[in-house]
Amino acid sequence: MNKKSLLLILGFSLFGVALLAQSEEEKIKALLNAETEDFTKMAFVDVVKKHWILDDKAMVLVTMPDGNHVIEKKEELLADLAVPPAGHAQVQKSDYQFFINGNTALVTFTQVVTTEEGDKVNSHEIRYLEKVDGAWKIRVSSVHQFTPKV
Protein backbone atom coordinates (compact mmCIF):
# COMPACT_ATOMS: atom_id res chain seq x y z
CA MET A 1 0.00 0.00 0.00
CA ASN A 2 1.43 3.34 -0.96
CA LYS A 3 1.57 6.38 1.27
CA LYS A 4 -1.27 8.16 -0.57
CA SER A 5 -3.68 5.21 -0.10
CA LEU A 6 -2.77 4.94 3.57
CA LEU A 7 -3.48 8.63 4.14
CA LEU A 8 -6.78 8.32 2.27
CA ILE A 9 -7.91 5.39 4.44
CA LEU A 10 -6.81 7.19 7.59
CA GLY A 11 -8.72 10.29 6.48
CA PHE A 12 -11.94 8.31 5.87
CA SER A 13 -11.57 6.55 9.24
CA LEU A 14 -11.20 9.83 11.12
CA PHE A 15 -14.16 11.31 9.24
CA GLY A 16 -16.25 8.24 10.17
CA VAL A 17 -15.32 8.52 13.83
CA ALA A 18 -16.15 12.22 13.83
CA LEU A 19 -19.55 11.49 12.29
CA LEU A 20 -20.33 8.78 14.85
CA ALA A 21 -19.14 10.68 17.91
CA GLN A 22 -22.09 12.66 19.22
CA SER A 23 -21.30 15.83 21.09
CA GLU A 24 -22.88 16.27 24.52
CA GLU A 25 -25.20 18.87 22.99
CA GLU A 26 -26.35 16.38 20.36
CA LYS A 27 -26.90 13.71 23.04
CA ILE A 28 -29.03 16.13 25.08
CA LYS A 29 -31.02 17.10 21.98
CA ALA A 30 -31.57 13.42 21.21
CA LEU A 31 -32.88 12.83 24.75
CA LEU A 32 -35.26 15.80 24.55
CA ASN A 33 -36.59 14.66 21.19
CA ALA A 34 -37.02 11.10 22.46
CA GLU A 35 -38.89 12.37 25.54
CA THR A 36 -41.22 14.46 23.35
CA GLU A 37 -41.86 11.55 20.99
CA ASP A 38 -42.61 9.21 23.90
CA PHE A 39 -45.15 11.67 25.30
CA THR A 40 -47.33 11.02 22.23
CA LYS A 41 -47.47 7.27 22.78
CA MET A 42 -46.84 6.49 26.47
CA ALA A 43 -48.38 7.42 29.80
CA PHE A 44 -46.54 10.25 31.56
CA VAL A 45 -45.46 7.81 34.27
CA ASP A 46 -43.71 5.63 31.67
CA VAL A 47 -42.03 8.63 30.06
CA VAL A 48 -40.55 9.79 33.35
CA LYS A 49 -39.50 6.27 34.31
CA LYS A 50 -37.62 6.04 31.01
CA HIS A 51 -36.02 9.47 30.77
CA TRP A 52 -35.90 10.94 34.28
CA ILE A 53 -34.05 10.67 37.57
CA LEU A 54 -36.93 10.08 39.98
CA ASP A 55 -36.02 11.14 43.50
CA ASP A 56 -37.25 13.65 46.06
CA LYS A 57 -35.82 16.53 44.01
CA ALA A 58 -37.44 15.57 40.67
CA MET A 59 -39.84 18.32 39.65
CA VAL A 60 -41.97 19.64 36.79
CA LEU A 61 -43.21 23.23 36.70
CA VAL A 62 -45.75 24.11 34.00
CA THR A 63 -47.73 27.28 33.41
CA MET A 64 -50.40 27.12 30.70
CA PRO A 65 -51.34 30.02 28.37
CA ASP A 66 -54.34 30.87 30.62
CA GLY A 67 -52.05 31.20 33.66
CA ASN A 68 -53.04 27.89 35.20
CA HIS A 69 -49.97 26.59 37.01
CA VAL A 70 -48.99 23.09 38.04
CA ILE A 71 -46.06 21.80 40.06
CA GLU A 72 -45.51 18.04 40.21
CA LYS A 73 -42.98 16.11 42.26
CA LYS A 74 -42.05 12.43 42.00
CA GLU A 75 -45.23 11.04 43.56
CA GLU A 76 -47.52 13.10 41.32
CA LEU A 77 -45.46 12.20 38.24
CA LEU A 78 -45.69 8.49 39.04
CA ALA A 79 -49.45 8.78 39.52
CA ASP A 80 -50.04 10.13 36.01
CA LEU A 81 -51.18 6.90 34.33
CA ALA A 82 -53.34 8.30 31.53
CA VAL A 83 -52.21 7.36 28.02
CA PRO A 84 -52.42 10.25 25.54
CA PRO A 85 -54.96 10.06 22.70
CA ALA A 86 -53.55 9.06 19.32
CA GLY A 87 -52.65 12.11 17.31
CA HIS A 88 -50.11 13.49 14.98
CA ALA A 89 -49.03 16.78 16.47
CA GLN A 90 -45.92 18.26 14.94
CA VAL A 91 -43.32 19.45 17.40
CA GLN A 92 -40.58 21.89 16.49
CA LYS A 93 -37.80 22.78 18.90
CA SER A 94 -35.45 25.68 18.25
CA ASP A 95 -33.18 28.29 19.86
CA TYR A 96 -31.30 25.78 22.02
CA GLN A 97 -28.89 27.16 24.61
CA PHE A 98 -26.68 24.74 26.52
CA PHE A 99 -25.00 25.24 29.88
CA ILE A 100 -22.94 22.08 30.33
CA ASN A 101 -20.65 21.41 33.29
CA GLY A 102 -19.30 17.86 33.16
CA ASN A 103 -22.11 15.55 34.24
CA THR A 104 -24.77 18.24 34.74
CA ALA A 105 -26.43 20.50 32.20
CA LEU A 106 -29.12 23.10 31.82
CA VAL A 107 -30.73 23.50 28.41
CA THR A 108 -33.24 26.11 27.31
CA PHE A 109 -35.24 25.93 24.08
CA THR A 110 -38.33 27.22 22.32
CA GLN A 111 -41.04 24.79 21.24
CA VAL A 112 -44.04 25.01 18.90
CA VAL A 113 -46.60 22.20 18.88
CA THR A 114 -49.07 22.18 15.98
CA THR A 115 -52.03 19.77 16.11
CA GLU A 116 -53.80 18.26 13.08
CA GLU A 117 -56.63 20.72 13.77
CA GLY A 118 -54.22 23.62 13.35
CA ASP A 119 -54.04 24.59 17.03
CA LYS A 120 -50.65 25.81 18.18
CA VAL A 121 -49.05 25.84 21.59
CA ASN A 122 -45.81 27.76 22.01
CA SER A 123 -43.50 27.35 24.96
CA HIS A 124 -40.18 28.39 26.37
CA GLU A 125 -38.74 25.44 28.22
CA ILE A 126 -35.89 24.51 30.55
CA ARG A 127 -34.54 21.10 31.50
CA TYR A 128 -31.91 20.37 34.13
CA LEU A 129 -30.10 17.13 33.40
CA GLU A 130 -27.60 14.84 35.04
CA LYS A 131 -25.54 12.06 33.53
CA VAL A 132 -26.15 8.63 35.03
CA ASP A 133 -23.98 5.73 33.82
CA GLY A 134 -23.01 7.78 30.77
CA ALA A 135 -26.60 8.64 29.76
CA TRP A 136 -28.25 12.04 30.23
CA LYS A 137 -31.41 11.97 32.36
CA ILE A 138 -33.84 14.77 33.20
CA ARG A 139 -34.25 15.87 36.81
CA VAL A 140 -36.12 19.17 36.57
CA SER A 141 -38.37 20.69 33.93
CA SER A 142 -39.79 24.21 33.62
CA VAL A 143 -42.38 24.86 30.89
CA HIS A 144 -43.77 28.31 30.12
CA GLN A 145 -46.56 27.89 27.58
CA PHE A 146 -47.86 31.07 25.99
CA THR A 147 -50.02 32.51 23.25
CA PRO A 148 -47.81 34.26 20.71
CA LYS A 149 -48.32 38.01 20.49
CA VAL A 150 -49.62 39.04 17.06
Next chain:
Amino acid sequence: MALLCAGTLFAQTEEEKIKQLVEAETADFAKMSFADVVKKHWILDEKTVAMATMPDGNHLQMKKDELLALTATPPEGHAKVRKFDYLFFINGTTALVYFSQEVSTDEGDKVDSHEMRYLEKVNGEWKIHASSVHQFLPKG
Protein backbone atom coordinates in the same frame (compact mmCIF):
# COMPACT_ATOMS: atom_id res chain seq x y z
CA MET B 1 -10.22 25.30 69.43
CA ALA B 2 -12.30 28.40 69.98
CA LEU B 3 -10.89 29.82 66.75
CA LEU B 4 -11.81 26.63 64.91
CA CYS B 5 -15.35 26.76 66.26
CA ALA B 6 -15.67 30.38 65.23
CA GLY B 7 -14.31 29.50 61.79
CA THR B 8 -16.91 26.76 61.41
CA LEU B 9 -19.69 29.06 62.52
CA PHE B 10 -18.69 31.74 60.06
CA ALA B 11 -17.89 29.45 57.13
CA GLN B 12 -20.83 29.70 54.79
CA THR B 13 -21.86 26.61 52.87
CA GLU B 14 -22.43 26.94 49.13
CA GLU B 15 -26.17 26.62 49.80
CA GLU B 16 -26.05 29.54 52.21
CA LYS B 17 -24.06 31.63 49.71
CA ILE B 18 -26.62 30.92 46.99
CA LYS B 19 -29.52 31.75 49.34
CA GLN B 20 -27.80 35.01 50.22
CA LEU B 21 -27.41 35.92 46.53
CA VAL B 22 -31.03 35.09 45.73
CA GLU B 23 -32.23 37.16 48.69
CA ALA B 24 -29.90 40.06 47.82
CA GLU B 25 -31.26 40.03 44.25
CA THR B 26 -34.84 40.27 45.61
CA ALA B 27 -33.93 43.08 48.03
CA ASP B 28 -32.26 45.03 45.22
CA PHE B 29 -35.33 44.68 42.97
CA ALA B 30 -37.20 46.85 45.48
CA LYS B 31 -34.73 49.72 45.19
CA MET B 32 -32.88 49.50 41.86
CA SER B 33 -33.82 49.31 38.21
CA PHE B 34 -33.88 45.84 36.70
CA ALA B 35 -30.85 46.81 34.58
CA ASP B 36 -28.82 47.63 37.69
CA VAL B 37 -29.93 44.45 39.45
CA VAL B 38 -28.75 42.24 36.59
CA LYS B 39 -25.50 44.18 36.24
CA LYS B 40 -24.83 43.50 39.92
CA HIS B 41 -25.95 39.89 40.28
CA TRP B 42 -25.98 38.29 36.82
CA ILE B 43 -23.63 36.99 34.13
CA LEU B 44 -24.64 39.01 31.09
CA ASP B 45 -23.82 37.31 27.79
CA GLU B 46 -25.59 35.84 24.78
CA LYS B 47 -26.89 32.91 26.85
CA THR B 48 -28.43 35.01 29.63
CA VAL B 49 -32.17 34.47 29.81
CA ALA B 50 -35.04 35.37 32.16
CA MET B 51 -38.41 33.66 31.67
CA ALA B 52 -41.45 34.81 33.61
CA THR B 53 -45.14 33.96 33.36
CA MET B 54 -47.62 36.09 35.27
CA PRO B 55 -50.83 34.80 36.95
CA ASP B 56 -52.92 35.91 33.92
CA GLY B 57 -50.73 33.85 31.56
CA ASN B 58 -48.83 36.83 30.20
CA HIS B 59 -45.35 35.56 29.40
CA LEU B 60 -42.01 37.29 28.92
CA GLN B 61 -38.68 35.96 27.79
CA MET B 62 -35.85 38.44 28.07
CA LYS B 63 -32.27 38.15 26.90
CA LYS B 64 -29.32 40.36 27.78
CA ASP B 65 -30.29 43.38 25.70
CA GLU B 66 -33.90 43.41 26.91
CA LEU B 67 -32.74 43.12 30.54
CA LEU B 68 -30.31 46.00 30.16
CA ALA B 69 -33.06 48.16 28.64
CA LEU B 70 -35.18 47.97 31.81
CA THR B 71 -33.89 51.17 33.35
CA ALA B 72 -37.01 52.34 35.22
CA THR B 73 -36.61 52.45 38.99
CA PRO B 74 -39.39 50.63 40.89
CA PRO B 75 -41.93 52.64 42.89
CA GLU B 76 -41.35 52.76 46.62
CA GLY B 77 -43.22 50.08 48.47
CA HIS B 78 -42.99 47.77 51.36
CA ALA B 79 -43.79 44.36 49.99
CA LYS B 80 -42.95 41.45 52.23
CA VAL B 81 -41.14 38.60 50.51
CA ARG B 82 -40.84 35.09 51.92
CA LYS B 83 -38.79 32.38 50.22
CA PHE B 84 -39.01 28.74 51.26
CA ASP B 85 -38.84 25.10 50.08
CA TYR B 86 -35.35 25.60 48.68
CA LEU B 87 -33.86 22.74 46.64
CA PHE B 88 -30.24 22.87 45.56
CA PHE B 89 -28.49 21.04 42.71
CA ILE B 90 -24.84 22.02 43.05
CA ASN B 91 -22.03 20.72 40.84
CA GLY B 92 -18.81 22.53 41.69
CA THR B 93 -19.01 25.88 39.92
CA THR B 94 -22.57 25.57 38.64
CA ALA B 95 -25.87 25.24 40.49
CA LEU B 96 -29.60 25.15 39.99
CA VAL B 97 -31.71 26.40 42.86
CA TYR B 98 -35.47 26.06 43.17
CA PHE B 99 -37.63 27.91 45.71
CA SER B 100 -41.20 28.97 46.41
CA GLN B 101 -41.92 32.64 47.02
CA GLU B 102 -44.78 34.62 48.55
CA VAL B 103 -45.00 38.39 48.05
CA SER B 104 -47.52 40.44 50.07
CA THR B 105 -47.94 44.15 49.44
CA ASP B 106 -49.06 46.79 51.94
CA GLU B 107 -52.39 46.84 50.07
CA GLY B 108 -52.92 43.16 50.85
CA ASP B 109 -52.24 41.85 47.34
CA LYS B 110 -50.44 38.54 47.17
CA VAL B 111 -48.47 36.88 44.40
CA ASP B 112 -47.04 33.41 44.82
CA SER B 113 -44.38 31.94 42.56
CA HIS B 114 -42.28 28.88 41.96
CA GLU B 115 -38.84 29.99 40.81
CA MET B 116 -35.52 28.68 39.59
CA ARG B 117 -32.13 30.26 39.10
CA TYR B 118 -29.20 28.73 37.27
CA LEU B 119 -25.94 30.04 38.71
CA GLU B 120 -22.27 29.92 37.91
CA LYS B 121 -19.34 30.82 40.09
CA VAL B 122 -17.21 33.67 38.74
CA ASN B 123 -14.04 34.52 40.66
CA GLY B 124 -15.38 32.64 43.67
CA GLU B 125 -18.72 34.43 43.65
CA TRP B 126 -22.11 33.00 42.57
CA LYS B 127 -23.81 34.84 39.71
CA ILE B 128 -27.15 34.18 38.01
CA HIS B 129 -27.12 33.13 34.35
CA ALA B 130 -30.74 32.05 33.80
CA SER B 131 -34.01 32.49 35.64
CA SER B 132 -37.47 30.92 35.46
CA VAL B 133 -40.42 32.47 37.34
CA HIS B 134 -43.91 30.92 37.42
CA GLN B 135 -46.25 33.33 39.20
CA PHE B 136 -49.71 32.16 40.23
CA LEU B 137 -52.60 33.19 42.41
CA PRO B 138 -52.80 31.34 45.71
CA LYS B 139 -55.62 28.79 45.75
CA GLY B 140 -58.40 29.19 48.30
